[in-house]
Amino acid sequence: MRRNVFNFGYFLLQKGVITEQEMYDARFMQKKRNLKIGEIAKAKGWLSDDDIQRILIIQEDTMETFGDIALKSKHLSVEQLEELAKEQEDTYIFFGEALVQIGAITEGELIDQLKEFNKAKFFTRDT
Numbered sequence: 499m500r501r502n503v504f505n506f507g508y509f510l511l512q513k514g515v516i517t518e519q520e521m522y523d524a525r526f527m528q529k530k531r532n533l534k535i536g537e538i539a540k541a542k543g544w545l546s547d548d549d550i551q552r553i554l555i556i557q558e559d560t561m562e563t564f565g566d567i568a569l570k571s572k573h574l575s576v577e578q579l580e581e582l583a584k585e586q587e588d589t590y591i592f593f594g595e596a597l598v599q600i601g602a603i604t605e606g607e608l609i610d611q612l613k614e615f616n617k618a619k620f621f622t623r624d625t
Contacts, residue, residue, distance in 0.1 A: 507521045515611060517602075524602065527599065528592075536554070549573050553571065
């Protein structure tokens with residue numbers, strides 16, 4: 499497990515607000531829901547595995563976004579990319595939201611813990 503002082507999950511775990519299993523369950527939910535543009539395009543039949551790998555190789559060399567490369571290489575149209583981005587945005591879930599959805603904490607607890615976490619981050623960076 500990555501032990502990063504600025505990791506919200508680790509912060510909650512250290513405080514005993516959530517269990518390690520709840521942290522993993524929330525991350526698993528994120529992994530299932532927070533799909534990448536290429537994954538969504540593949541599911542729609544717009545890109546093949548080979549197309550995705552070619553774009554990712556170019557991305558490693560150029561540091562451009564996946565979408566920009568897919569447009570330039572004519573793998574995707576502007577309309578397709580816009581649809582993919584909208585779908586990605588609509589299904590994206592933050593870690594705290596996932597915790598609420600799995601019943602690990604309430605929305606009120608999430609808000610309180612985020613406030614405390616952000617204060618801790620702020621004061622830790624100043625010292």
